[in-house]
Amino acid sequence: MSTAAPRPAGQDHLWSVDEHLEDILTTVRPLEPIELQLLDAQGCVLVDDVTVQVSLPPFDNSSMDGYAVRVADVAGASEEFPAVLEVVGDVAAGQADPPQVGPGQAARIMTGAPLPPGAETVVPVEWTDGGLGEGPVTGMRARSLAPEGAHGQVHIYRPAEARAHVRAKGSDVKAGDKALEAGTVLGPSQIALLAAIGRGTVRVRPRPRVVVMSTGSELVQPDEQLAEGQIYDSNSFSLTAAARDAGAIAYRVGAVADDAETLRSTVEDQLVRADLMVTTGGVSVGAYDVVKEALSHVGDEDEAGGGIDFRKLAMQPGKPQGFGSIGPDHTPLLALPGNPVSSYVSFEIFVRPAIRTLMGLKDVHRPRMTATLTADKALTSPKGRRQFLRGKYADGEVRPVGGAGSHLIAALAHADALIVVPEDVESVEPGSEVEVVLLG
Template sequence: MSTAATRTTGPDHLWTVDEHLEDILATVRPLEPIELQLLDAQGCVLVEDITVPVSLPPFDNSSMDGYAVRVTDVAGASEEYPAVLTVVGDVAAGQAEPLHVGPGQAARIMTGAPLPPGAEAVVPVEWTDGGLGEGPVTGMRARSQAPEAAAGHVHVYRSAEARAHVRAMGSDVKAGDRALDAGTILGPPQIALLAAIGRGTVRVRPRPRVVVMSTGSELVQPDEQLGPGQIYDSNSFALTAAARDAGAIAYRVGAVADDADTLRSTIEDQLVRADLLVTTGGVSVGAYDVVKEALSSVGDEDEEGAGIDFRRLAMQPGKPQGFGSIGPDHIPLLALPGNPVSSYVSFELFARPAIRTLMGLDDVHRARTRATLTTDKALTSPKGRRQFLRGTYTDGEVTPVGGAGSHLVAALALADALIVVPEDVESVEPGTEVEVVLLG
């Protein structure tokens, strides 16, 4: 059983949002680190500081196609009085033994190729005749006549300062620098950096595996024909997408009918691939709320400390909630209400922080800010409950969208923020500064 569930609260205790969240975060633990190949580590969180073993770039190299020269040899060069240099050869990217550039000499060089000994700068091919003796190479000609075979001589029409068009060794990062800190989420740029410094594997906490399932005999899958009294299952799609957005590997299970044995069996089957289970529906007080029936006693006999605690929270939407652990490995399970808005808001407030905790992140919550309420009339909120209203946030202002109904999916689709109305506030006037949870 979860830690707070062992408190002497009683079945009539009304949990606050903060109490419920505190209980979840005190129970969920970060996943154990593993070593992964770079591409498999995308989206995972580093558990080690990464130190650069070799400078990046590892040698001085050219940032242009052109000619590697000595500064004194091109000083004062112009179209009227070009510097004429002897081309001693080509320097290509990956070349092991670069040429030496001496007085009055130049080496034709490719982008990324190491700056040869003796050279101090690179003049772009556009500043030269490309070794053809036909004036400056420009436009398409510059690209088509960029270094091929070395010519005997090259005319240079502009001077160059020392280190011009040279990327210095270690100008990106130097050997011994810290490249990435523990706690960093690995995205494409971070993976690129790891590869660039020669790391093929990295130690991370894996992305949590989250299994999402809806309950309800009335639920039909999209693209199927609706029968009398039936509705399409949107919750499992919304929450699976939300779990992926939070950083998890999410698996969606088709809607489970209102049968406690079937639900219990389905959940047990999913334990093998779950670090977190999320159900939606069946946690209220109705005659067919099978989640409570199926899970209220799970684990009480076989797994010490396991079990699901069903609660009432002082919030709107999302009053009925369930939380605990299941199975021999004590996989955490969040049982969310079935109304679409209640389900999604509950996920953002409770399931998302749980996922981010499993990932090993320090900051597990959505960003919050203060904003001015822009609306034609005052907002009302039930006494003693923390209300979360959908809204759109722009430049320090937030506007409600839709009503307070927990079934308004269309309004939810327009929202990018939640307007928070505290438990002790029953009315919020237009122009009032309110707390906002940003959903983007």
């Protein structure tokens, strides 16, 4: 859950990127833990350490199809002088009462089956005649063992050391070991481990539900016919995909027309399924910037605060931003600019960390590193603003992709990094070291 965002330091206050981000991350709180079935917990963050209750594997078992024997009975065995042992029975995976193996005896054993009492090692079937009396088993005949239940004798042509081809009890993890640490994101391999040690449910922070909506009467859905002055709505698609990539369960709402009452009612309708709301468009100073009109005073009468604070940031792209909480549960809302590049960069810098914070992760930011700028000419940046340029990173070098315009969406498809130009830098020469945010 969240608390109300602090009030701005005056209407003309120019927020830095760091101030705005800090305000968001000190307001947004991790979601409350819940107990989930394993498959429902995929992508969630583990709340508690998980301790192994039952060793894995829980018993000594064979890693091969073959014969369980005593070491002394196969010592010195060769093709010229094979060890001939009495087969006393079969041991299959899941068998609870395997036969006792005594001197001069062997038990036919399958992969994963428990090592029978008395046996000390496993001889692979390829080292035997398979109980058929026809010489060593090779190729396809490795699967042509004597019929199940047929005992008789087996010829073994090679010796085996103690516990050869035996998976020891607890060789993977032992009872009392820590299987997974709190803070682990549960992927397929972690869920496999939890299931293997007998955990059917786990306590996690749920994946946050993020509702994304774009605003603008000019927006048309893909596959529809464009009229004069209309454009396709790409922001809601890119931001919904980005929210899912960040780990959220994201819901895309179709573009809302430039009508304050319609937007307000749509936001209220969506609150029931939102842990975080993201809007794009309508946060600037134009006559039809309906997000500001619709949400500026929502929650002002709430005793706990609430409402959305619209700000100007020392940032390019993404100068106009909005942040606050809305509704009875004080659901956090981030209002992003409408230009495609502005909205995407704003998402990466502000919304993604908020989503990761809701998940309960410790490291909520994209990785950053230093790279050498490769470019045909110097990069320019407006004084007093932190600029984020799209770039392509490889082998310690980064090159700009596309121009600086906030409408140039095509370059986003080819970028895998953001080049960061600090507020006090107005020009960056090729060959200079720059900070990059890796998006991959």
